[in-house]
Amino acid sequence: MEEKIKTDSKEHAVEILQQLNEYRKTGRHCDFMIKAGSEELPVHKNIVSASSDYFKAMLSHENVETKSGVVEIKGFDEVCVKKCVDFIYTGDAYVAKEKRETLMGVAHMMQLQRLCDGIAIFLEDDLDPRSFFQTKKIANGYNCEQLEEQCNQFALQRFKEIAQSDEFMDLDEKFISFLIESKETKAQEEGKCKMLLAWTKHDIDERKECFLSLVMKFQLTKMTLSYRRFLVENEPLIFESMQSLRSLTLSILDSHPVNISSKDFDLTENKQLVVFDQNSQGMHSHDVGDKTWTPMQTIDQAIIQNLYSAVVMESYIYVICRNESFYRLEYAESNAKWEQMANINLQYACAVALDGFVYGIEYENASNIMERYDPSNNSWTRLTNKSLILAYESLVAADGKMLCIAGYSIQQYPNKATNQVEIYDPVTSTWSMDNNSLNEARYQASATATEKGIYVMGGCNFYGTSTFITAEFRSSVTKTWMILKLMKCARQNFSSCVIGDKVYVIGGNGNPANIEEYDPETKEWKIIETIQGKNIFSRSTVAISV
Secondary structure, eight states: OOOOOOOOHHHHHHHHHHHHHHHHHHTTTOOEEEEETTEEEEEOHHHHHHHOHHHHHHTTSOSHHHHHTEEEOOSSOHHHHHHHHHHHHHSOOOOOGGGHHHHHHHHHHTTOHHHHHHHHHHHHHTOOTTTHHHHHHHHHHTTOHHHHHHHHHHHHHTHHHHHTSGGGGGOOHHHHHHHHHOTTOOSOHHHHHHHHHHHHHHTHHHHHHHHHHHHTTSOGGGSOHHHHHHHHHHOHHHHTTSHHHHHHHHHHHHTSSSOOOOOOOOGGGOEEEEEEETTTTEEEEEETTTTEEEEEEEOOHHHHTTEEEEEEETTEEEEEETTSOEEEEETTOTTOOOEEEOOOSOSSEEEEEETTEEEEEEOSSOBOOEEEEETTTTEEEEOOOOSSOEESOEEEEETTEEEEEEEEESSSSSOEEEEEEEEEETTTTEEEEOSSOOSSOBBSOEEEEETTEEEEEOOBOTTSSSBOOOEEEEETTTOOEEEOOOOSSOOSSOEEEEETTEEEEEOOSSOTTEEEEEETTTTEEEEEEEOOSOOBOTTOOEEEEO
16 A cells, blocks of 8 residues: 655645746747737746636637747737736736736736736725725726625725715716615715715716616705705705705795704715724724714824824824824825824924914923924924913914913913913914903813814813813904803813814813713703723824714
């Protein structure tokens, strides 16, 4: 009875293939030629036949190619033809992003299924809002079912991002219907409706019937009354098909107890809170509408050990660390990595963004210094010094200017909180004192701004013996401060953000777990969420567009 000798058969096969590839490179024992453009690629019939059903069929009977010993592949990129031949001999493939679709076409033509599968996996791993449309085209064109399903799920989860691309307008009716009708689409009804309207108007004659069938499938009760009225008053595609209902709809809306005005829906206003969690060492986004949490990217160890404050500008989250280091992350890209940028020259800095720049001031140490970061050249610049030397002041951008509000003064004796406000004009590079001061002196407060004005909340009293529950509002029209209703929780050293017209406060060493919301319409505060299982950095919460 024969016994099997232990050998490494896989290594044996690899060595033989490597040797055959060396023969190919020198033309040794080659008995066939593949031509593509200016490329002439000598190969072995047995090797290409064994690897490719395309060549197997071609070389299995007598024809022009077998007689001449040459096949000319026309209409395909010669670089990608060479890469496919390289794959046959090595099992390895490399491709630039702009060549992915072309390589898939050649691999599909040559019936190299393993390479096609590899390209599909590569595209799946690299799927993001920018690559989505090309990847979907490849998946549909070459019957990559798994990749097509991944594109479908990606589109449902990232609808608002892909919907804002110009390429969205070229999607076919079937896919648009899938996105609009699915209950898994991560978008408000207003957002789906607005993008359906835009898609329809891109080719209104061909798409009008599709729109009329889909518009009836929206859950209208989930749309705001103001947006429904806006559609009825302003959108021809709506009232042309529902003329008889227009007056009735308006009368119903007008009879509502609250006077509902007409308001369009802004897709870019859809924002979520982002917290930095020490327990998971990652970021988490919170949808204040449906009260869901979604894990985001991890936080680099160098950041989590020193994280102090954060700010959002355009598509990036910027963070400032206690050791003066400065990082950014392109938050919409799931595979994005933190980039270390130029260090700030402030030890404990808080920051805000305005007109494409990040502005930072010293927070814990008494100072009159402000710096500005320019992402175009990755550098910080020292600006004109403030008049007041303060610690723990609140920095906010409003009406094209920077405001430093309240803070802890060391210029007075005894040291105490102040209610003064300084304003920096970036056009003239000058500081001035605001004629109107806060009603209540405070420090370690938080400030944020809407189009209608500035909110300042919480903080400490003169000597830090009590934490405030008070809040004030400065109208952008009158420039005067008014006292608001009391918050539900006293807070100091915390974050605040604006989503829509509402103000959200989160963290603080008094109430780190509660998220509180202020509605300027009702003029009421309410706790909307109690954070479970997270240990957040209290001064680093930001709001992002999703």
